Amino acid sequence: MTLSFSPDDIRKQAVITESKPVVSEAEMQQAVRTLLLGMGEDPDREGLRDTPKRVVKALKFLTSGYQQSLDELLNGAVFHEDANEMVLVRDIDLFSSCEHHILPILGRAHVAYIPDGKVIGLSKIARICEMYARRLQVQERLTQQIADALQGLLKPQGVAVMVEATHMCMVMRGVQKPGSWTVTSSMQGVFAEDARTRQEFMELIRHRPSLH
Template sequence: MTSQFSSEFLPSEAAIANIPEATRTQVSTEEMERAVRTLLVGLGEDPDREGLRDTPKRVVKALKFLTQGYNQSLDELLNGAVFHEDTDEMVLVRDIDIFSSCEHHILPIIGRVHVAYIPNGRVIGLSKIARICEMYARRLQVQERLTHRIAEAIESILKPQGVAVVVEATHMCMVMRGVQKPGSWTVSSAMRGVFAEDVRTRQEFMSLIRHTPAFH
């Protein structure tokens, strides 16, 4: 499945980042652990048995780790790693592993991201591209939004001639429940600037990332 979409339907970055953060300031870790305990009881389990006694604590700790992107910002992440460089050749970082969580079921999204841009006098440290992908992945997500946010971030930081982002992922909400289709995967893309306007540039990018997804 391939997805392209209009960004006008996406919630703003502030809305995505700030609402969960505000909620966290009002809910204690102990309250979150009690909520997990309630879920265990509702599932028919005994949260006091040995194997589950510390599960609420572990679940809350895991969820905080998996959503730590809410507490990160682009400025802190970049830490000045943007440099002036006189080049206009494509820069591509491919096969960036991501682990995210579906906001509809809080089940894993596992996949890869490919990011390319054509500089316009500025370049970014290569490791920062992977960190940007990770920051947005470590939030409750839908794949389309994740794809858009990564492209938006690169575009806002560098003002390049163009940005291209492709995300390939498998969604556990489709594999473990619902339609139960192991091996299914989704491809979403965001093309900006010359990648959207120039067919040859877009084709070059797509040929460079062409492969069979690792999770097949």
């Protein structure tokens, strides 16, 4: 089923997921000190003295997507065009954090849509991916959020999103399987309904064109 959102729906989707700080930065740093103590470390030794401050700063950056909204990110970069051929932005680097262990998710996204009277600035596609990636995530939800955002903003003929990622919670702990990749996808509109359109998308993301 193709999802369709009005601009108001998209704004609400962004607002609902925004973080409302309920603790101070000092309290967050104290929590990091407690974790260090729990590990058997001395948070007052030279190498760790500023670690709580650095950890809090890093976490705030890595989850900065909570403080962004689609309205702010787009800044009006939606344009009326008669184009009706596939637009694909491939190999968008993604850096996220899994919500179960707060360990890195490293990968890339491939995003395509077929316009129906409106197009979006290409760099904004990468920024949409980045906004949702910079939140605590599961890969399935991240993939769906990117697709839903484009579908709601542009009302295109269809949207396709594929995310390929490796999860450090599988590599560094647990099953400890380096080299494993997780692939998720969301197909909407003609990408879900037309096998040829879906196949074209798959072939384009597999092909690595030479720039020379």
